[in-house]
Amino acid sequence: xxxxxxxxxxxxxxxxxxxxxxxxxxxxxxxxxxxxxxxxxxxxxxxxxxxxxxxxxxxxxxxxxxxxxxxxxxxxxxxxxxxxxxxxxxxxxxxxxxxxxxxxxxxxxxxxxxxxxxxxxxxxxxxxxxxxxxxxxxxxxxxxxxxxxxxxxxxxxxxxxxxxxxxxxxxxxxxxxxxxxxxxxxxxxxxxxxxxxxxxxxxxxxxxxxxxxxxxxxxxxxxxxxxxxxxxxxxxxxxxxxxxxxxxxxxxxxxxxxxxxxxxxxxxxxxxxxxxxxxxxxxxxxxxxxxxxxxxxxxxxxxxxxxxxxxxxxxxxxxxxxxxxxxxxxxxxxxxxxxxxxxxxxxxxxxxxxxxxxxxxxxxxxxxx
Amino acid sequence: xxxxxxxxxxxxxxxxxxxxxxxxxxxxxxxxxxxxxxxxxxxxxxxxxxxxxxxxxxxxxxxxxxxxxxxxxxxxxxxxxxxxxxxxxxxxxxxxxxxxxxxxxxxxxxxxxxxxxxxxxxxxxxxxxxxxxxxxxxxxxxxx
Numbered sequence: 001x002x003x004x005x006x007x008x009x010x011x012x013x014x015x016x017x018x019x020x021x022x023x024x025x026x027x028x029x030x031x032x033x034x035x036x037x038x039x040x041x042x043x044x045x046x047x048x049x050x051x052x053x054x055x056x057x058x059x060x061x062x063x064x065x066x067x068x069x070x071x072x073x074x075x076x077x078x079x080x081x082x083x084x085x086x087x088x089x090x091x092x093x094x095x096x097x098x099x100x101x102x103x104x105x106x107x108x109x110x111x112x113x114x115x116x117x118x119x120x121x122x123x124x125x126x127x128x129x130x131x132x133x134x135x136x137x138x139x140x141x142x143x144x145x146x147x148x149x150x151x152x153x154x155x156x157x158x159x160x161x162x163x164x165x166x167x168x169x170x171x172x173x174x175x176x177x178x179x180x181x182x183x184x185x186x187x188x189x190x191x192x193x194x195x196x197x198x199x200x201x202x203x204x205x206x207x208x209x210x211x212x213x214x215x216x217x218x219x220x221x222x223x224x225x226x227x228x229x230x231x232x233x234x235x236x237x238x239x240x241x242x243x244x245x246x247x248x249x250x251x252x253x254x255x256x257x258x259x260x261x262x263x264x265x266x267x268x269x270x271x272x273x274x275x276x277x278x279x280x281x282x283x284x285x286x287x288x289x290x291x292x293x294x295x296x297x298x299x300x301x302x303x304x305x306x307x308x309x310x311x312x313x314x315x316x317x318x319x320x321x322x323x324x325x326x327x328x329x330x331x332x333x334x335x336x337x338x339x340x341x342x343x344x345x346x347x348x349x350x351x352x353x354x355x356x357x358x359x360x361x362x363x364x365x366x367x368x369x
Numbered sequence: 370x371x372x373x374x375x376x377x378x379x380x381x382x383x384x385x386x387x388x389x390x391x392x393x394x395x396x397x398x399x400x401x402x403x404x405x406x407x408x409x410x411x412x413x414x415x416x417x418x419x420x421x422x423x424x425x426x427x428x429x430x431x432x433x434x435x436x437x438x439x440x441x442x443x444x445x446x447x448x449x450x451x452x453x454x455x456x457x458x459x460x461x462x463x464x465x466x467x468x469x470x471x472x473x474x475x476x477x478x479x480x481x482x483x484x485x486x487x488x489x490x491x492x493x494x495x496x497x498x499x500x501x502x503x504x505x506x507x508x509x510x511x512x513x
Binding site for chain 1: 370415420421423429438447454455457461462464465466467468470471473474484488
């Protein structure tokens with residue numbers, strides 16, 4: 001506990017966040033964002049990075065470097081660092097033909113939903129983490145696509161505006177299937193420890209259309225489809241689609257999304273969330289979120305807790321500036337779709353069902369420059 | 370619109386803001402080669418949010434901002450009709466999604482004017498009363 005208090009105090013006493021670095025009038029710009037949190041769960045269950053004993057080792061940092069050697073050409077990369085991993089999160093080259101047409105190629109942030117491109121950017125949202133039911137290992141959103149894309153926007157003489165994205169290539173999904181041992185017949189791997197797998201989806205075609213209205217409301221429809229390796233010999237068609245709405249006016253911020261995904265003939269899932277945040281003054285912000293996720297599998301009779309996730313959460317945030325925030329939240333979870341004891345196997349979840357209800361507390365800081 | 374009328378319309382737009390801004394808090398300046406003498410509030414907002422990146426003649430728009438937080442707050446409230454914090458959040462989202470980068474920042478008004486004077490397509494804003502020799506003053510139209 002003493003270590004936690006010291007880390008929290010260090011975060012609070014840290015000097016104001018530095019400004020971005022601009023070199024040669026914007027031809028090279030360096031930005032960064034980072035986070036640290038403490039997360040603890042109850043009832044012996046773990047919830048993604050949160051553990052029953054409390055996980056302090058949750059620090060991350062992203063360095064965004066953008067080079068603009070000429071006005072129409074931009075090369076952008078995001079290098080990600082955490083205590084266990086260093087890697088290239090995304091890197092792409094963009095040629096701006098006009099405001100209505102920008103061509104992109106490389107490993108590009110996936111334009112999906114309201115926040116698919118902002119999974120690591122904690123200062124863009126009221127909760128420390130995005131809702132797991134859409135942005136977690138739920139087979140809906142990938143960190144990036146590998147391929148080529150088009151994007152552009154069009155604004156008329158009024159405050160209406162549209163923005164589109166279209167992309168082709170492949171992507172890797174984070175997949176967590178705690179219900180695997182319930183399938184009949186069970187796979188041989190059900191005695192192995194549960195892991196978050198990386199599932200490649202090939203030959204994808206995806207897109208997003210965003211409509212900005214004069215009423216502080218933004219509506220988005222997004223989705224993609226491709227081919228997924230089901231096993232060594234067969235492929236399945238994989239489809240994802242969803243709707244997103246965001247409303248920001250005065251101190252109120254509302255966001256809601258509904259997504260459906262399907263491995264055709266094998267399983268399908270639905271995830272949704274409603275998030276609300278309210279500024280109490282220039283620094284304090286209160287937020288609440290309800291979310292749910294459920295997976296249906298033809299080879300499993302009915303819907304068990306391993307296929308279901310329900311969560312309610314409350315957060316209280318203190319924003320020192322738009323680039324530095326301390327967040328505290330409490331979460332109440334029902335279901336074991338993403339919540340289960342550590343070091344357990346798929347089979348163990350069936351023979352010794354874990355507690356269905358789990359609480360989580362999270363205290364953390366996020367910053368950006 | 371003749372230039373005196375454009376300046377008058379700028380004053381009218383600013384007069385619609387809170388009492389603290391009855392006097393024009395800022396003046397919009399542009400490179401002398403920029404092919405407009407006035408813009409609407411919405412157009413100005415789009416140039417600084419990089420939603421419009423070309424002037425009517427195809428020259429790239431190069432927005433630049435001063436660091437002065439009070440001037441930025443006034444510009445954000447009156448042009449974007451948002452707080453400076455909300456604009457900072459807007460740029461955070463664009464930076465970390467790899468979509469765009471915010472306008473250049475210059476440490477003071479003289480640096481903004483010097484950059485605008487030297488850079489084709491540049492547009493900035495400075496405190497009213499700043500020496501704007503060598504740059505064009507751009508009016509703000511009331512209507513779109």
